[in-house]
Amino acid sequence: MAVASGRRGGRPARISRDDVLQAAVEIADRDGLEALTMRSIGQRVGVEAMSLYRHVKDKDDVLDGIVDLAFSEIEAPETESWRAGLERHARSTHDALVRHPWAVGVMESRAGPASMRHHDAVLGCLRGGGFSVFAAVRAYNIVNSYVYGFCLQELSLPFRTPEEQSAVSADILERYAPGAYPNLEAVATGLPGSGFVYAEEFGVGLALVLDALERLSEPGKG
Amino acid sequence: MAVASGRRGGRPARISRDDVLQAAVEIADRDGLEALTMRSIGQRVGVEAMSLYRHVKDKDDVLDGIVDLAFSEIEAPETESWRAGLERHARSTHDALVRHPWAVGVMESRAGPASMRHHDAVLGCLRGGGFSVFAAVRAYNIVNSYVYGFCLQELSLPFRTPEEQSAVSADILERYAPGAYPNLEAVATGLPGSGFVYAEEFGVGLALVLDALERLSEPGKG
DNA sequence: GTGGTATGATTAGGTCGTAAGCTTATGCAG
DNA sequence: CTGCATAAGCTTACGACCTAATCATACCAC
Numbered sequence: 288m289a290v291a292s293g294r295r296g297g298r299p300a301r302i303s304r305d306d307v308l309q310a311a312v313e314i315a316d317r318d319g320l321e322a323l324t325m326r327s328i329g330q331r332v333g334v335e336a337m338s339l340y341r342h343v344k345d346k347d348d349v350l351d352g353i354v355d356l357a358f359s360e361i362e363a364p365e366t367e368s369w370r371a372g373l374e375r376h377a378r379s380t381h382d383a384l385v386r387h388p389w390a391v392g393v394m395e396s397r398a399g400p401a402s403m404r405h406h407d408a409v410l411g412c413l414r415g416g417g418f419s420v421f422a423a424v425r426a427y428n429i430v431n432s433y434v435y436g437f438c439l440q441e442l443s444l445p446f447r448t449p450e451e452q453s454a455v456s457a458d459i460l461e462r463y464a465p466g467a468y469p470n471l472e473a474v475a476t477g478l479p480g481s482g483f484v485y486a487e488e489f490g491v492g493l494a495l496v497l498d499a500l501e502r503l504s505e506p507g508k509g
Numbered sequence: 510m511a512v513a514s515g516r517r518g519g520r521p522a523r524i525s526r527d528d529v530l531q532a533a534v535e536i537a538d539r540d541g542l543e544a545l546t547m548r549s550i551g552q553r554v555g556v557e558a559m560s561l562y563r564h565v566k567d568k569d570d571v572l573d574g575i576v577d578l579a580f581s582e583i584e585a586p587e588t589e590s591w592r593a594g595l596e597r598h599a600r601s602t603h604d605a606l607v608r609h610p611w612a613v614g615v616m617e618s619r620a621g622p623a624s625m626r627h628h629d630a631v632l633g634c635l636r637g638g639g640f641s642v643f644a645a646v647r648a649y650n651i652v653n654s655y656v657y658g659f660c661l662q663e664l665s666l667p668f669r670t671p672e673e674q675s676a677v678s679a680d681i682l683e684r685y686a687p688g689a690y691p692n693l694e695a696v697a698t699g700l701p702g703s704g705f706v707y708a709e710e711f712g713v714g715l716a717l718v719l720d721a722l723e724r725l726s727e728p729g730k731g
Numbered sequence: 732g733t734g735g736t737a738t739g740a741t742t743a744g745g746t747c748g749t750a751a752g753c754t755t756a757t758g759c760a761g
Numbered sequence: 762c763t764g765c766a767t768a769a770g771c772t773t774a775c776g777a778c779c780t781a782a783t784c785a786t787a788c789c790a791c
Contacts, residue, residue, distance in 0.1 A: 298786065298787045298788055299787080299788065324777085324778065324779085325778080325779065325780085326777085326778075326779095336778095336779085336780090337780075337781095340780075340781095345779080345780075346779065346780090
């Protein structure tokens, strides 16, 4: 009888599938998805590119793997209220997407086990909070839209800190002919002094969406 | 004196920059961004790949060009109320992103003239409706988050019609061990008969977000 | 030992973007 | 009409990429 699983002899592995995926995540985090090549992964784990194919089917498998790895960093809701659970899920999704800027855009189209587990947990949290299947799907979809879209925008911003934000604003003001974009100019001049802090905006919008969902759920709760 | 601009002899152009970008959009629409190569563009316009470089700086220039082309399909708000203007802008953004599935994810990171014009117009619409610069930026950011995120999710769905949706649900139910994802199962069994129509969800969520923004804007209007 | 097996290296073929140089076709000056 | 400046498009070529196929190596069970 053949052994169903496990190694039965052979040279000891210098690297594992997890080493490969871990290295891939680090490369993508540091230098972006376009820098993620089989060669760069191999170099990082100390192996020729072709050797990676012993641990990974192909590059697509690597992408699926790192997406699932990133997904597994997101906290699933537990026994808390639906609103607290949804908020925690949304915030940790945001954090994971900022930590792994390459993930937005490939996350949703590569559903792995971690993704399935999370969808199931969030839907369970909502249903436990009194949402019907219909309302739970609707609510989850809306929150997810907000979270993904916010991250998509945030990650494409040319600044990370308020100081950089002011500098970029000033730059835009100078680059274009005065009057071409009056409202963008108003933003560039008015926003920096108005107390607007981009880092806080995610929470503001999220609260606004959750408030709206609360109103949405009340009639169904009766 | 040398002539500053215009053609002074030379072979007549078989193709124009616009032909190149148009072809690029068609290829990306039909076969996805990964099928968009200089060679495939050349083939479509009936020219060798290298000839394209007479009309286009490099492939990045092509990408910038088609993003701006897609952006120019979005309707800017005009003289209507801020809510109507924002809704029209959001809906036409959604339509454009569905028409050009490759655009989500590259749209925001490649700001061209069309993009600038639109941002300016939407911010103007909001400010005209009584929003402060601060509130306008906040509101625009929230709506945009919702729109981009919704499209990102919609485009990654494995179905387009309600019938396909039912088929996919049934498929999921069978593929996985019963009990592994109870809430996903509940969705797969319960959603198809509940009157849930994905095509309507964009408008539902958008209305929910706009309602919330209306409440947000009232205190500032005084 | 010795054979089976998993691991990693090598070789090679196809696709990609694009640099450099060449050919061809046009309009204008003489 | 002649010839030249100019622009459009073609050819060749190079380096980087993914990966199929094959080979060498090192370990374990026997």
